[in-house]
Structures are given as structure tokens and as C-alpha cells.
Amino acid sequence: MKSVVIALYVLIVIAGIAAPQIFPNYTFQVAVLWMMILFALTWDIMGGQMGYNSLGNIFFFGAGMYISAVVQIAQFAPVGEYTASFGAYQVEFTNAQYYTGLALGIIAAAIGAVIFAVLLGSCVFGLRGPYFAIGTLGIALAAAELVGGWGWIGGGGGISMPVFPGGPDVRSKFFYYICFALAITTFGFLRWLYTTRFGLAINAIRDNESKAEAMGLHTRRYKTVAWSIAAFFLGMVGAVFGNMVGFIEPLEVAFPTITFGIFMVAMSLLGGKGTLWGPVIGATLFHVIKELTWTYLLGWQWVALGAIIVVNVVYFQQGILGWAMERWPEKFGVVVEPVPGGARAAGQAQEAAR
Amino acid sequence: MLDNLNLLIQAPLLNVQLLLDGLLIGAIFALAAYGLALVWGVMNVKNLAQGDFVIMGGYVATTFAHNDIHPFYALPAAIVLMFGFGWLVYVFIIRRVIGKDMFVSLLATFGLALVLQQALNLIFGSDVQTAEAGYKTRFFFGGQVTVADTKFIALVLAGVLAACVVLFMKKSRMGKAIRATAQDARAARVLGVNTDRVYAFTFALNSAICGAAGVLVAMIWVIQPYYGIVHSIRSFIIVVFAGLGNLPGVIFGALFLGSAEQFSAFVFGAEFQVAAVVCILVLVLVYRQIQYARHRRVVE
Numbered sequence: 013m014k015s016v017v018i019a020l021y022v023l024i025v026i027a028g029i030a031a032p033q034i035f036p037n038y039t040f041q042v043a044v045l046w047m048m049i050l051f052a053l054t055w056d057i058m059g060g061q062m063g064y065n066s067l068g069n070i071f072f073f074g075a076g077m078y079i080s081a082v083v084q085i086a087q088f089a090p091v092g093e094y095t096a097s098f099g100a101y102q103v104e105f106t107n108a109q110y111y112t113g114l115a116l117g118i119i120a121a122a123i124g125a126v127i128f129a130v131l132l133g134s135c136v137f138g139l140r141g142p143y144f145a146i147g148t149l150g151i152a153l154a155a156a157e158l159v160g161g162w163g164w165i166g167g168g169g170g171i172s173m174p175v176f177p178g179g180p181d182v183r184s185k186f187f188y189y190i191c192f193a194l195a196i197t198t199f200g201f202l203r204w205l206y207t208t209r210f211g212l213a214i215n216a217i218r219d220n221e222s223k224a225e226a227m228g229l230h231t232r233r234y235k236t237v238a239w240s241i242a243a244f245f246l247g248m249v250g251a252v253f254g255n256m257v258g259f260i261e262p263l264e265v266a267f268p269t270i271t272f273g274i275f276m277v278a279m280s281l282l283g284g285k286g287t288l289w290g291p292v293i294g295a296t297l298f299h300v301i302k303e304l305t306w307t308y309l310l311g312w313q314w315v316a317l318g319a320i321i322v323v324n325v326v327y328f329q330q331g332i333l334g335w336a337m338e339r340w341p342e343k344f345g346v347v348v349e350p351v352p353g354g355a356r357a358a359g360q361a362q363e364a365a366r
Numbered sequence: 367m368l369d370n371l372n373l374l375i376q377a378p379l380l381n382v383q384l385l386l387d388g389l390l391i392g393a394i395f396a397l398a399a400y401g402l403a404l405v406w407g408v409m410n411v412k413n414l415a416q417g418d419f420v421i422m423g424g425y426v427a428t429t430f431a432h433n434d435i436h437p438f439y440a441l442p443a444a445i446v447l448m449f450g451f452g453w454l455v456y457v458f459i460i461r462r463v464i465g466k467d468m469f470v471s472l473l474a475t476f477g478l479a480l481v482l483q484q485a486l487n488l489i490f491g492s493d494v495q496t497a498e499a500g501y502k503t504r505f506f507f508g509g510q511v512t513v514a515d516t517k518f519i520a521l522v523l524a525g526v527l528a529a530c531v532v533l534f535m536k537k538s539r540m541g542k543a544i545r546a547t548a549q550d551a552r553a554a555r556v557l558g559v560n561t562d563r564v565y566a567f568t569f570a571l572n573s574a575i576c577g578a579a580g581v582l583v584a585m586i587w588v589i590q591p592y593y594g595i596v597h598s599i600r601s602f603i604i605v606v607f608a609g610l611g612n613l614p615g616v617i618f619g620a621l622f623l624g625s626a627e628q629f630s631a632f633v634f635g636a637e638f639q640v641a642a643v644v645c646i647l648v649l650v651l652v653y654r655q656i657q658y659a660r661h662r663r664v665v666e
Contacts, residue, residue, distance in 0.1 A: 065469040065472075065473075067472075067476075135648070135652055135655075136651070136652075136655075138655035138656075138658060138659055139651055139654070139655055141468050141469065142412050142468045142469060142472050143606070143651060143654065145469055145472055146412075146472075146599075146602055146606075146647070146651070147647075147648060147651040150599065150644045150647040150648045150651070151648060153595075153599070153640075153644045154641055154644035154645055154647075154648060157638065157640050157641030157644060158638075158641050160637070160641075161634075161635070161637050161638050161641065168637075270480060270595075274476060274477075274480070277473060278477075281473070311488060312484075312488065314480060314481075314484035315481050315484045315485050315488070317480070318477050318478070318479075318480030318481035318484060319477070319481055320477075321473070321474075321476075321477030321480065322459060322474055322477035322478055322481065325463070325470055325473045325474040325477060326459050326462045326463060326470075326474050327462065329466070329470065
């Protein structure tokens with residue numbers, strides 16, 4: 013079994029590295045697929061493993077995007093003038109300048125997103141259940157509206173990002189590999205994280221928060237750290253996506269609450285929330301369905317996607333992996349023994365399988 | 367921003383105008399918020415498609431107006447249509463999320479909201495529409511304060527509708543069954559109440575109320591397929607602010623929200639109106655959280 017899993021990892025990494033060579037026309041789409049996987053994984057830290065369903069995680073994506081944009085521009089040009097000119101103010105970057113700017117932007121985006129997560133967490137972590145979901149949704153919507161009214165960073169008109177110093181082919185491959193690396197790093201990090209004490213603690217918060225608190229877990233600290241981890245990766249991928257599309261704007265690109273923001277929830281649920289592989293499977297399947305409906309149901313694609321979300325939530329809640337776990341428990345290492353203590357052993361095995 | 371504040375201080379009649387507009391619109395918010403509180407209280411389902419039901423009702427009114435029928439007649443039509451629609455939504459979606467994790471209902475109705483908003487967009491287009499009722503506009507204080515007659519009529523209609531619903535809940539057999547189910551669904555079932563029917567009726571009633579509110583919104587304001595989410599958030603603000611089963615709180619909250627929105631739109635500029643609504647939501651939630659923390663301390 014173990015060798016199969018290792019072979020699977022190797023296969024995925026090879027496929028990820030080879031994809032832009034095999035399908036050069038779809039590099040952007042596959043890059044977005046890696047981004048979607050990252051979205052679903054980071055949403056699942058809070059939503060699946062900790063039981064805090066956030067509808068506003070997209071906020072960190074947009075925040076990272078704008079922070080990185082400002083950092084990248086501010087090194088070489090006055091931000092206000094640059095944004096006011098809507099792309100007319102061109103700065104000639106040398107290669108070194110562009111890449112250091114981008115690297116600094118990504119780092120600043122990650123740090124900024126974490127700071128936002130800590131600050132906002134202190135506002136919303138007292139909220140439970142649906143109030144938390146609505147509160148975070150409110151934050152994401154408010155951010156889009158406020159950024160849209162802030163002239164210094166371009167307002168509703170958006171910002172044209174610095175131009176990549178290279179051909180379109182190099183450019184798409186460059187950003188593809190960054191997205192790929194980010195998604196793989198996130199997966200590896202979370203895989204390790206869920207095996208640690210921290211993973212057990214956030215699972216305890218999901219199962220019964222008051223009890224976890226009574227057992228001596230500092231729940232607020234765990235919640236803040238969990239949200240900061242999600243924000244860290246989302247901020248970085250936001251910075252990368254902003255540069256990848258080349259033009260950022262608050263409603264559709266930076267804070268797309270009703271598209272990416274709700275997709276990340278739908279993808280985790282489709283794959284099976286609270287599992288490591290569920291979000292990955294869900295994101296892949298959802299992205300494929302999305303692209304197919306885009307191609308064949310043009311005009312009605314949003315209706316189709318909304319319907320998928322409704323059907324998934326209402327009729328197929330446990331998700332693909334959850335369903336498979338119910339159907340073939342023995343494949344996931346759950347041993348059902350008809351002896352006293354069997355239930356406990358089975359529970360432990362299930363924990364191990366996670 | 368400061369100029370606008372100055373203007374408010376120097377021309378006090380502007381305050382009257384903003385306050386009146388806010389109160390007249392707030393009365394309609396109260397309807398949708400009442401429906402949300404009803405569904406929330408009875409079946410513990412948080413309906414994020416509330417605003418889209420409102421917009422659907424609004425499109426009934428604009429369709430009537432475009433076909434040269436007075437939008438006033440759209441009111442009964444919207445109530446009947448939306449009642450049926452709500453029943454269908456209950457049968458296919460809501461029935462299966464009652465009693466599940468609370469987030470499930472939130473997400474299912476959010477998905478429904480997406481479907482509705484996009485379907486409306488495809489059918490009616492994304493233009494901002496309004497149902498012209500053709501009434502006069504009254505002028506007060508030598509034309510400094512203007513109030514359209516439609517707004518008064520909408521206010522009266524909203525009041526009448528609310529009174530009807532409250533009376534229905536208090537007096538009728540179904541109303542009593544709904545209240546009994548809200549108190550204890552299991553006991554109601556034991557005593558012979560068909561709770562499934564009660565739930566279906568409650569949800570359908572909610573969507574009918576929303577439809578009626580939508581007709582009024584279309585008559586005095588504008589509608590657009592994507593405005594639904596803002597209406598949903600308004601309803602949530604009001605209900606979270608008031609708490610469940612608090613009718614005076616809902617009315618007060620709605621009127622307050624309506625005027626707060628008008629004032630913030632004037633002071634910060636119209637492009638910040640939606641932002642103001644959402645910021646009020648976050649503030650109300652933080653206020654709830656502080657209350658909750660105080661409650662926890664008392665318990666400790």
C-alpha cells in the first residue's frame with residue numbers, strides 16, 4: 013500500500029512538471045488548476061479540519077494580490093501616479109529588478125495576509141457556526157467594495173501589473189511552475205501538519221469546542237494559527253495570480269467572492285471535507301467540470317455551477333472521499349471487530365487513516 | 367467627505383430628506399427580515415437566497431409595468447407566484463437540509479442564490495430596472511424635501527402586509543401550528559401537527575413575503591439581478607441585530623438600517639453604499655460577540 017502511495021506522488025509530480033510541455037496551449041488552465049487545489053486545501057484547514065466554515069477566505073487572496081502589487085510598483089514608481097494612469101505609466105524593468113520585485117511582493121503578500129488573519133481573527137473568532145460564515149463573507153464583500161473606492165490603489169479601475177521581461181511562452185511557464193510549487197508545498201506542509209499535535213487539536217475544536225477548551229487547549233490561539241496558515245498560502249498565491257493575469261481589479265480578480273470564494277468551499281465539499289486528499293480530488297473534478305460547462309453551456313455556465321453546488325450540498329454531503337470511506341471502510345484502514353473495544357480501535361484506525 | 371458633513375449641518379432639511387428616504391425604504395427591509403427570522407426561528411434554516419427572492423418579486427413588478435399593467439396589480443401576482451416557488455424550493459432543497467449542520471443550509475441557499483441571480487441575469491438582462499407607478503411627487507418646505515407618493519403607498523402596503531402576517535400567525539390554525547413547531551417540533555408532531563407541511567408552508571410564506579417586498583422595492587427603487595446578495599445581507603443584519611422572535615426589534619433595526627444607509631451614502635458617496643451595509647454587518651456581529659463574551663463571563 014505504501015509503495016502505491018509513493019508511486020502516486022511521484023506520478024503527480026512528474027505529470028505536474030511535464031504538463032506545460034505536453035499541453036502547451038493549456039498552461040494557464042493547468043496553473044489555475046494547481047491554484048484551485050491550493051484554494052481547496054487551505055479552505056479545508058479551517059472548514060474541514062477545524063469545523064469553522066469561512067465564506068471569506070478569498071479576502072486573503074485579494075489582500076495578497078494588492079499588497080504585492082503595491083510593493084512591486086512602489087520600488088520604482090510613485091504608486092498613486094502609476095495607478096492613476098491606467099497602464100500608460102510604463103516602467104522599464106530589467107530582469108533582476110522584475111524578479112526581485114516579484115519575490116519581495118510575494119513575501120510581503122504572505123506576511124501581510126498573516127497580519128490581516130491575526131487582526132481579523134480577533135474580530136470574528138468569537139462567532140460560532142453560521143455567524144462566523146456570514147461574518148467572514150461580510151469581510152470579503154466589504155474588502156471588495158472598500159478597495160473599489162480607494163483611488164490610490166486604482167479603485168474600481170484596477171492596476172496593470174508590471175510587464176514580464178520575457179516572451180509569452182516563458183512567462184506562462186514561469187508562473188505555471190510557481191503555482192505548481194506553491195500547491196505541492198501546501199500539500200506537503202498540510203500532510204505533515206495533520207499528523208502533529210496541532211492537527212489533533214484543531215480536530216478536537218471541530219468535534220466539541222467547549223470540551224476542547226475545558227481540556228486545556230488554548231482554542232483561540234489554535235484558531236488564529238490555523239487561519240494564519242491558510243492566509244499565508246492564499247496571500248502568496250494571490251500575489252502570483254495577480255502577476256499571472258497581468259491586470260488586477262477588486263470585484264472580479266482580487267476578491268471574487270461568488271466565484272473563487274465559493275468555489276473553494278464547493279471543491280472541498282465535493283471531494284470530502286476533513287480529509288487530506290478530498291480537496292485535491294474535489295478541486296480537480298470541479299475544475300474539469302467548470303471548464304467543460306464553460307465550453308459547452310456558454311451563457312448558462314453559472315446556473316450549472318450553482319446547481320452543482322446545491323446538488324452536492326443537499327444530496328451528496330459527504331463528498332467523494334467520504335462516500336468511498338463509507339462504502340469501503342477496509343480500504344481506508346478501518347478494522348471492524350465485533351469485540352469490546354472494537355469501536356475504539358476502529359476510531360483510532362480512522363484517525364491514523366486521516 | 368467633510369464637505370458633505372458640513373452640508374448636512376448647514377442645511378438641516380437635507381437630514382429630514384435623508385431620514386425620510388431611509389425610513390420609507392427601511393419599512394420594506396423589515397418585511398424581508400421578518401421572513402428570514404420566521405424561517406430561521408421555525409426550521410433553523412438560514413436562507414441566503416432571501417435577497418434573490420426579493421429581486422424575483424421585483425421582476426414580476428417590472429414585467430407588469432413593461433406590459434402596461436399597473437405594478438400595483440403585481441403585488442397579488444408576486445405573492446401567489448413566489449408562494450408556489452417557495453414551496454418547490456422547499457420540496458427539492460430545504461426539506462433535505464433541515465436538521466443537518468447549520469452551515470449546510472447556508473451553503474445550499476447560497477448555491478441557490480447563485481443559480482437564481484444568474485438565471486435572472488440571462489432572462490431579464492443586467493440593466494438596472496424600475497417599475498414606474500406613475501404617481502406624483504410631493505414637495506415640502508418649498509421643494510427642499512421631496513417625497514414620491516409611491517413611497518407613501520409602499521409604506522402603507524408594507525404596514526398592511528406585516529399586520530396581515532402577524533395576525534395570521536396569531537389567530538389562524540396554521541399560524542398556531544407554525545408557532546407550536548417553532549417551540550418544539552417533536553412535541554408538535556406528537557400532538558398531530560404535520561410538521562413537514564408546516565415547514566413547507568413557512569418557507570413558502572417567507573418567499574411570498576419576499577416577493578411582495580420585491581414588488582415594493584421595484585416600485586420605489588431599482589432592481590438588478592446582482593442586488594440580491596445585498597438584500598440578503600440587509601436581512602441578516604436586521605435579524606442578527608434584533609435576535610429571533612423580536613418583532614419590534616426587527617422593525618426598529620430595519621428603519622435604523624435604512625436611514626444609516628442613506629446617511630452613509632450621502633456622506634461617503636454613493637459608491638460606498640454597499641460597503642456601508644457590509645461594514646454595518648461586521649459591526650453588528652462584533653457587537654453580538656461582545657454580548658456573548660459578557661454572557662460567558664457571567665456564567666463563569
